Amino acid sequence: MMEKILIVDDEESIVTLLTFNIKQAGFETDVAYTGVEAIKKAEKENYALIILDLMLPEMDGMEVCKHLRYHKNNTPILMLTAKDDELDKVLGLEIGADDYLTKPFSPKEVIARIKAILRRTTFQETKQSTLQIGDLVIFPDRYEAKMHNKVITFTRKEFELLYYLASNKEKVISRDQLLNAVWDYHFVGDTRIVDVHISHLREKIEPNTKKPVYIKTIRGLGYKLEDPT
Structure with missing residues (x-):
């Protein structure tokens, strides 16, 4: 069974780009367009990884990340943002994100980050x-x-x-x-x-x-x- 990745972003163009490239890399995908929808989906299904945009309607990416970690959901999170702000980066990692990528990004870099996170996660879980x-x-x-x-x-x-x-x-x-x-x-x-x-x-x-x-x-x-x- 292929691993499934949840894409959380309210920009249709970003969702389309990520969906196409992630599927090309051999993963299944699911999509949430708001922070609230992301939490509901993450609580119902076990995803291999969540790609989480920082700027979301209803609930931003930081709040989504904090909510998931508070409720012991340790699904790896790759956070996306249009902000090139070191404080946001540090805060995102501090509250539980596994990696951080600033828009605009190349699809190849996204796939490389996904694979690196999953390698580390698998390695840690086998100990x-x-x-x-x-x-x-x-x-x-x-x-x-x-x-x-x-x-x-x-x-x-x-x-x-x-x-x-x-x-x-x-x-x-x-x-x-x-x-x-x-x-x-x-x-x-x-x-x-x-x-x-x-x-x-x-x-x-x-x-x-x-x-x-x-x-x-x-x-x-x-x-x-x-x-x-």
Whole structure:
């Protein structure tokens, strides 16, 4: 059975362009023209990925993304926008989008982004080993962790970042490496999203965020997750 992608955009020309190229790439497609319609469809059907425009009638893309993530819908989201605004990009990724593409875009780039997101998603979902660092126990198959037997909840990207750091325990990982591994980003300036997510992780796992014992900042190099001492 072919994987199905939900296209959420109110511009008919964009929908037509995306539908044609995505089908040519071997996927099925479905369409929603408003944010409310997108949520209804996403709640009824399991899509491989959602292409979500930022500017939508009834409910914008940011609100749609926040709603889906709040209700534990972890379907990968590729966000589209006509705005070339770094703040929108960071905010979109921070609330749970998996990737971000600014209009105008080439169909080839859209397909490449879709395939990259699906590769990463499949790779993450095949991980089953439980990891333990100090009092932190990570369950990759459930996308959750526990500290002192208390469940900690994460956004999808927070968890993937934590898992990647834990899988490379004691190794110093640069911001660019983390972008490539978790977000597949290669654009100058986007490393700020790593710092934002590291800050969120520390708030959830560190006894004292001002003196972190799990996620250490290695000045000028990046981050390292290690057993607390």
